[in-house]
Amino acid sequence: MKKRLKIDLPEFIEIGDNKLKNLFKILLFHRLKFKKVLLFGDSKTFLLGGETIASIFKKEKIKIFKHLISNSDEENVKNIKNFIKEEKPDLVIGFGGGKVLDVAKLAAGKCKTKFISIPTILSNDGIASPVSVIKDKNNIPISHITKAPHGVIVDINIIKKAPIRHIRAGVGDLISNLSAVFDARLAQSKGIEKIEPAALTLAEAGPISLLEFQNRSIKNNDFLLCLAHGLIKSGFAMCIVGSSRPASGSEHKISHSLDYLYSPRKTLHGEQVGIGTIFTMALQGNEYLNKVKKLYAQIAFPQNLKHLDITEDEFIEVIYNVKNIRPERYTILEDKKLTPKAIKKIIRKVKL
Ligand SMILES: [Zn+2]
Incomplete structure (x- = not known):
């Protein structure tokens, strides 16, 4: 049994x-x-x-x-x-x-x-x-x-009374699950980790609903309900595995690395992981990337390194420093050992 x-x-x-x-x-x-x-x-x-x-x-x-x-x-x-x-x-x-x-x-x-x-x-x-x-x-x-x-x-x-920037950041943190779940499945496929499949399905349910959402006016009641339900499902997914794994992969490593190298920061956690997600999704060949970029454009979510207040070379530093962040957590960044040239190529491709 x-x-x-x-x-x-x-x-x-x-x-x-x-x-x-x-x-x-x-x-x-x-x-x-x-x-x-x-x-x-x-x-x-x-x-x-x-x-x-x-x-x-x-x-x-x-x-x-x-x-x-x-x-x-x-x-x-x-x-x-x-x-x-x-x-x-x-x-x-x-x-x-x-x-x-x-x-x-x-x-x-x-x-x-x-x-x-x-x-x-x-x-x-x-x-x-x-x-x-x-x-x-x-x-x-x-x-x-x-x-x-x-x-x-x-x-x-x-x-509804919250500053719109914080709601956007919540969208970024929720969307980042799609990158994190990809990484978790990648680690599983390599036989490195075993993660409860139900937790991963739960973690991706919220962001997928948000991507399918028709009315994307950010202070619309239904949009906020969808966001709240998604963030709670994400919390439940973390409860199931007893760690942040279903909601934190390569994109969170990028954000932690950024905190480590370039603090104090003016950007919010959700903005950092949301921007990191564009990079990691491109690297993953993630099927949701185009829909994510479309959603970001519709809600005016920041989409570039300028918002993070770092240069291209500083971003390369951030990626190289990732090896010091949770080395036990295998992600696309450990899978593809990127050269500075390859990092720059992706930056151009997704217009970061
Ligand atoms: Zn987060």
Whole structure:
């Protein structure tokens, strides 16, 4: 008999309009019991809806403590972890973007406290994943595996208020799965790694839906729903394998290499992996490349090295430095050992 995998998945997902207003009911519906809640956000998200969340709990006579997270570094994770240990809440809620969710998720995971993820932007696939990206002492983002959020609540009314650039970045992070899944299957075909096929199918389902989407107005409700569902499926795929593998391949290596060589950066993670995807897809001969370029053009997604603020020669450096990033993860970049001339040829071909 096939051994059943023990998968750490979120217990519930709620996506739609006015979810914040109904937060208390949603938590009760999912049988959560709590007397004391810690709410993490930042100065912007507290104005956007954090105060509303606090007032909902106060009205129900539940103790709620608000706390600001300013940066997603090791120091902040340590402070938040100590804070959770001292206060001993039954529930931790993260209300914010990547920084807030990553710190709160990792700290709550370390304290074995239930964590509810309420994103205010959809800029990456960390909203439902077991991965937290935290900056180390040298300001380099490092991925940590932790417990998946207990619940994920996406309020489309809140997401609509996010800067359009963050939504675009979310598209880039989701689309990058197509490159990552190709790499995972390549590693599997070479007998180097075995990756759950269901996780790979789940990881590519979101971006394929997005490519087939007819109305590509980025703030259109249906587009945002499609993006949210895709990012959550991506998180689930990572939960199944217990690593970022289904959503992170050669294109993420390029982005990490860029962070390593040329930090601090002004570009968002989703923009970096989204641009990296154009390069890796060309290298892979990936069947989705043309559709991806068309989607990028329609939503004004940045498509060149200029946006990354690096020259062609610096990009070649980035590609050569990839060998220092997760060497155990086999991708198209390890498969094709590129010469500077070959790299330049691809840059020209895809007009990077
Ligand atoms: Zn990513």
